[in-house]
Amino acid sequence: VYSGAVQLLAVALFAACLYHAWQSEGRRFAQQWFAVGYLFALLYQLVMVQFRVVSYSDRMLQFGSAPTLTSLLLPALFYVSNVLAARMSHGKESKWNLWFVFLLTPALALPLDATALAFDWWSFPSQSPAFLNGIPYFVPLSWGFTGALYCAFFNFVRRIRLRGSGQLFAFVLGTPLVTGVGLLLVLMTQVAVDLLGLVQGDLLLNLLMGVLLLAFPIGFAFRPLRVPAPTR
């Protein structure tokens, strides 16, 4: 029900993030991030549906088996994570940037998944152990890996100095490759988490989610500030 709501929200978030990127990072950055991100999102959703990781409602606008408008959420969420991560890690060049993207993306995506399950926007057909009304335990980790992977890929190609449309070609050629790596990461995460659940039960998985989703932000909030050494 109300599948139009999530599509509308996806378009609004995408538009706000595109405008922000255009104004703050420039036209070229914004076009690259969101065009390549959308291409990545469509391919990624297509393979995720094919491998039965996720299944979308028939009422959504679809391209093949990937939702055309809901896929806009991926580049927009990754962009928000990237912007927030840069603030937390003191700049996009920081070595901690990808780590914060890995932590922030699942925290932002979890309410979307839970609400989507409640409203039948999408579902997770796998038999993996699940929490929060049906979200498999591997899904938050997959969001983190996918967000960090996309940001790493984007930053890597941006750093290569290619002439003319070289960067665009690198993005277009690299996107299917990155989608494949993303799929591999998701499937490996699913197997690892399922095995962990099989051996140790749900308690350990709940603990893992607690650390990923709660302990790290709490640790970040109360981490002692580094005081620079006094100069003589």
Add this chain to the structure above:
Amino acid sequence: MEPPIKSPLPALPLLAVTALLIALLLLDLAFDATPEVLASFVPAVVWAAACVLRGRC
């Protein structure tokens, strides 16, 4: 001299994602969401509190 008007642009992604989460929360509340669905918002709230505490928002 008038103080310069602070542009909302730097906070736009944060505002947009907050609006998205609030819209989802209102939708959930309007349709009697289960506690599990509401609990899914906790990590985002904890991150928001952590950001405010560290002054990084």
